[in-house]
Amino acid sequence: MYTGTADPWDLAGRWYEQRKYALTLAALPRRRYRRAFEPGCSVGVLTRLLADRCDAVLATDRVPTAVAEAAARTRDLPHVEVRALTVPEEWPEGTFDLVVLSELLYYFDGAAFTEILTRTVGSLEPGGTLVTVHWNHPVSEHRLTGTQVAPLLREVPGLVAGPEFHDPDFVLTLHHRPLADGSEPPSPARAEGLV
Template identity: 80%
Template sequence: MNTPTPDSYFTRMYADTADPWDLAGRWYEQRKYALTLAVLPRRRYRRAFEPGCSVGVLTRLLADRCDRVLATDRVPRAVAAAAERNRDLPHVEVEHMVVPDAWPSGTFDLVVLSELLYYFDDAQLARIMRRTAESLEPGGTLVTVHWNHPVPEHRLTGSELTPLLHAEAGLVAGPGFHDPDFVLHTFTRPLPDGSLPRSAAEAEGLV
């Protein structure tokens, strides 16, 4: 089935609770976020983009590693919750935005697509990946994380998304993590000369 998840699903999920997936409370989520942050190759990023931020739990963790973070979601109630969670962080901006029809201006050296891509049809998914690649700075990092069990509202699992992500032009696959419950990937946009940024060890003169 090649149809996107309807907006009514998200509205219904947030109708009775501010955090429908218990992102702030579950150990599963805490561990997944820790692995997401650990796999990032750079200690610090200039500007990050996190579409589909939900209630902003990962947003706050990203803020510790980034000079600026733009977090967005399609559900107004989620946007309000994320803004409230991060209101003491002036370098975090939370906006209502429906990707891929809307996309922020400027470029990013980190894009985080977490629990997002399986909600879109083929055309929308292709546009998101294309816009991500175009807005990612040379040497920048893309990290993707997706649940790997079938869900009626998810068009694809994390494993089924994998070949589509690896096929995106202009991005080079890096380290990842295949958990029984989710699939995590990193990608890098090459530098203008076609090379990749130095590894963490190389950057600190260890090799």
């Protein structure tokens, strides 16, 4: 996909992507996150937007030119780190209170799909958020559509399913880890004392 082009999906140019990224950011239940992990960051467009809401962002991709482009796009943001990393074989150290799997899971099935989710759960702090977003039309190199990804996520041990947004073109899901005492993290309204 990256041969001869820096941004094969025109992530930096399309209104479709801008709108989808805005919805992704708007869906996150917390105003601020401590440390986000975004594997498959491509050229770092979503990475920049995540950086507004996070004290630290680790963005990674398996393709070196994408890593270089994402690093250049976020060069002025010292709290963003961009690394070459192939998931699930390579996984970062430490924990995160936000994991973003945006347009990534449909490349996997079977053991690799399960491994990514197992590692995600293992990296998520109590109360942490997992947001996923996936294109919902058939593509030859995709093994799943967004509609097919969503029910698989609901079965992942250690995750509690939150809201889903079914757009004609993509499916966005939210999940969280329970808090340390096993309870649910408060909803945004509850967290601000509205209920």
